[in-house]
Amino acid sequence: MKPPAPDRPGDPWSGLRTHTPARIGLARSGSALATKALLEFRADHARARDAVGDGLDESALAATLAPLGQVLTVASAAPDRATYLRRPDLGRRLAAASQTTLAEHRGDYDLAVVIADGLSARATLAAPALIAALLPRLRGWRVAPFVIARQARVALGDAVATTLGAGAVAVLIGERPGLSVPVSLGVYATWRPRAGSTDADRNCLSNIHAAGTSPEEAARRLAGLLAAMRQRGLSGVALKDEGVLLT
Amino acid sequence: MTARAATLAGTRHVFPDIATLLARATPARSGDALAAIAAGSAEERVAAQMALADTPLAAFLEEPVVPYETDEVTRLILDTHDRAAFAPVAAMTVGEFREFLLADTTDEAALTSLAPGLTPEMVAAAVKLMRLSDLMAVAAKCRVVTRFRTTIGLKGRLAVRLQPNHPTDDPKGIAASVLDGLLLGSGDATIGINPASDSPARTAELLHLLDDIRQRLAIPTQSCVLAHVTTTLGLMNQGVPVDLVFQSIAGTEAANASFGINLAILAEAADAAASLARGTNGDNAMYFETGQGSALSAGAHHGVDQQTLEARAYAVARHFRPLLVNTVVGFIGPEYLASGKEIIRAGLEDHCCGKLLGVPMGCDVCYTNHADADQDDMDALLTLLAAAGVNFVMGVPGADDVMLGYQSTSFHDALAVRELLGLRPAPEFESWLEGQGILDRARRIRPPEPASLPGPLRRLLA
Numbered sequence: 001m002k003p004p005a006p007d008r009p010g011d012p013w014s015g016l017r018t019h020t021p022a023r024i025g026l027a028r029s030g031s032a033l034a035t036k037a038l039l040e041f042r043a044d045h046a047r048a049r050d051a052v053g054d055g056l057d058e059s060a061l062a063a064t065l066a067p068l069g070q071v072l073t074v075a076s077a078a079p080d081r082a083t084y085l086r087r088p089d090l091g092r093r094l095a096a097a098s099q100t101t102l103a104e105h106r107g108d109y110d111l112a113v114v115i116a117d118g119l120s121a122r123a124t125l126a127a128p129a130l131i132a133a134l135l136p137r138l139r140g141w142r143v144a145p146f147v148i149a150r151q152a153r154v155a156l157g158d159a160v161a162t163t164l165g166a167g168a169v170a171v172l173i174g175e176r177p178g179l180s181v182p183v184s185l186g187v188y189a190t191w192r193p194r195a196g197s198t199d200a201d202r203n204c205l206s207n208i209h210a211a212g213t214s215p216e217e218a219a220r221r222l223a224g225l226l227a228a229m230r231q232r233g234l235s236g237v238a239l240k241d242e243g244v245l246l247t
Numbered sequence: 248m249t250a251r252a253a254t255l256a257g258t259r260h261v262f263p264d265i266a267t268l269l270a271r272a273t274p275a276r277s278g279d280a281l282a283a284i285a286a287g288s289a290e291e292r293v294a295a296q297m298a299l300a301d302t303p304l305a306a307f308l309e310e311p312v313v314p315y316e317t318d319e320v321t322r323l324i325l326d327t328h329d330r331a332a333f334a335p336v337a338a339m340t341v342g343e344f345r346e347f348l349l350a351d352t353t354d355e356a357a358l359t360s361l362a363p364g365l366t367p368e369m370v371a372a373a374v375k376l377m378r379l380s381d382l383m384a385v386a387a388k389c390r391v392v393t394r395f396r397t398t399i400g401l402k403g404r405l406a407v408r409l410q411p412n413h414p415t416d417d418p419k420g421i422a423a424s425v426l427d428g429l430l431l432g433s434g435d436a437t438i439g440i441n442p443a444s445d446s447p448a449r450t451a452e453l454l455h456l457l458d459d460i461r462q463r464l465a466i467p468t469q470s471c472v473l474a475h476v477t478t479t480l481g482l483m484n485q486g487v488p489v490d491l492v493f494q495s496i497a498g499t500e501a502a503n504a505s506f507g508i509n510l511a512i513l514a515e516a517a518d519a520a521a522s523l524a525r526g527t528n529g530d531n532a533m534y535f536e537t538g539q540g541s542a543l544s545a546g547a548h549h550g551v552d553q554q555t556l557e558a559r560a561y562a563v564a565r566h567f568r569p570l571l572v573n574t575v576v577g578f579i580g581p582e583y584l585a586s587g588k589e590i591i592r593a594g595l596e597d598h599c600c601g602k603l604l605g606v607p608m609g610c611d612v613c614y615t616n617h618a619d620a621d622q623d624d625m626d627a628l629l630t631l632l633a634a635a636g637v638n639f640v641m642g643v644p645g646a647d648d649v650m651l652g653y654q655s656t657s658f659h660d661a662l663a664v665r666e667l668l669g670l671r672p673a674p675e676f677e678s679w680l681e682g683q684g685i686l687d688r689a690r691r692i693r694p695p696e697p698a699s700l701p702g703p704l705r706r707l708l709a
Contacts, residue, residue, distance in 0.1 A: 023657075
């Protein structure tokens with residue numbers, strides 16, 4: 001039997017598609033999607049799912065970071081990926097052994113930098129370039145050893161910073177994968193982080209990926225953000241409200 | 248506080264108060280485990296369900312799950328409770344109430360008159376004892392019909408919210424998605440944009456865009472920009488064309504406070520919308536969204552399980568006579584509903600609770616990429632909801648919301664389930680579709696042939 005013809009031989013949607021990334025004007029057969037559109041969607045979802053499930057290659061990441069400074073590796077209290085996804089509370093707490101590791105490196109630091117897998121471990125591949133571009137902009141800052149964190153949520157950075165004795169923390173973390181952007185890094189910066197810091201206390205840079213913000217541009221913005229935090233002695237909504245954020 | 252207990256296989260399970268009993272009796276889901284209130288074992292869960300089945304419905308009027316003194320949602324629920332409407336079930340236990348709801352002799356009229364006598368906690372309790380087939384059978388008996396320019400919730404009809412979101416609110420991009428949806432028969436519930444920015448200026452621009460499209464094409468529907476209620480309230484006072492007033496709501500005062508709202512703000516917005524009187528067919532002008540887990544996420548759950556709190560959000564909704572209420576069931580993520588199985592059950596629970604309380608329930612059948620779910624799960628939930636008589640669902644181009652970053656149902660999905668179950672669009676909108684040549688004589692959506700479309704639609708495609 002001959003397959004049904006697609007809806008639109010002379011696709012009238014091509015012009016409209018330039019205005020939106022939305023999946024408009026999809027070919028169909030009956031009410032269902034044509035096979036090509038069906039499989040394209042499935043491929044995008046598969047990429048996003050794989051990005052969520054991927055583990056963090058800590059040793060490779062540590063090797064890339066090593067020329068930039070000392071590197072420590074920690075884990076949250078979430079023992080595995082499945083638990084991590086369901087228990088954000090565990091992802092915000094340090095595993096006992098990691099607490100000890102960090103305590104051994106306690107010092108007097110201005111900034112802790114945490115590289116966390118979050119919801120997309122692969123996104124951390126952009127972190128070394130960001131850090132390399134950031135460090136020259138932080139003259140006079142005492143930066144703690146870099147911390148690679150597994151099964152980590154943003155708030156794990158608060159525990160890392162307080163254990164290390166750092167006055168601010170920048171968490172570079174894999175963002176929730178989307179269908180169009182499965183691998184993207186976000187940065188959350190917090191001044192005077194403590195147990196109980198909330199999203200309202202943080203400033204965020206998001207969408208750091210190949211088609212979005214570059215690691216170098218993110219480093220420039222993060223340096224500006226950190227300088228503003230140090231100058232005003234605060235972060236989060238209060239800093240945003242003062243209108244000092246660079247765009 | 249009254250302790251309740253059940254003995255199962257020789258073990259006596261004791262539940263110290265009614266909130267604990269409800270939480271332990273709730274079918275398993277990640278959010279209640281996260282809150283550390285779920286049953287510790289499958290057996291304990293069933294024991295709790297047995298104890299709950301023996302609990303009198305009237306107990307929920309005597310023992311509020313969130314304190315009356317400190318929570319305005321509890322006060323709303325108890326102060327507006329209609330004792331006369333409650334009378335037919337006043338002497339029943341939760342288990343008897345479930346059987347009453349399922350009985351052949353309990354019909355649509357009985358359920359409609361009962362609704363003001365039911366509290367969210369009563370319906371939440373009964374729902375915890377139900378299987379999916381019960382949730383569908385009971386909901387299918389309820390009819391909640393609301394009107395603005397279209398009529399939504401009629402038997403044999405399924406409306407669709409056309410959701411044309413764009414990552415930067417680009418007006419041409421949004422118009423392109425609106426056109427795609429209209430040509431696929433979506434938009435009778437509302438054409439509603441989630442704005443990427445909550446700024447009043449941008450919201451006003453989008454409201455004008457939608458109003459312009461609606462008027463140019465003479466579409467019998469209502470538009471909405473899903474900005475914060477205070478943003479919309481300000482714009483109404485400036486004369487910007489607002490059809491529906493949107494707000495996310497939850498089941499406790501503290502959770503609503505985390506959304507920046509309270510009952511007084513909602514009342515002010517509802518009054519403002521009513522005074523505009525823009526509905527030609529009726530005056531239901533509010534649009535609310537909810538979702539299990541929102542109270543826990545705001546640290547405002549008071550030790551109450553997420554399904555019960557979700558039902559309490561519907562008590563907030565019904566007070567303001569909304570056109571549309573939908574549970575955005577899988578949006579919040581796997582820490583609250585971990586899998587397709589949990590999302591499917593929650594969607595059917597929410598729909599059933601809302602309908603029993605007299606709320607015009609729809610559902611955003613959806614999931615995020617970090618949940619253990621996929622399109623097959625969404626197909627299952629969409630079809631079960633449509634069979635249960637859901638008022639409306641979402642229509643997103645290709646099921647991929649490019650602004651919010653999650654997957655919902657597509658225009659095609661809505662079309663497919665209408666076709667499968669013989670459901671039709673809202674009557675006013677259906678006539679419009681026929682007039683535009685979008686529906687053929689068999690009421691099927693025609694492939695768009697630009698040449699055959701009326702001028703204004705054709706120009707949008709050009």
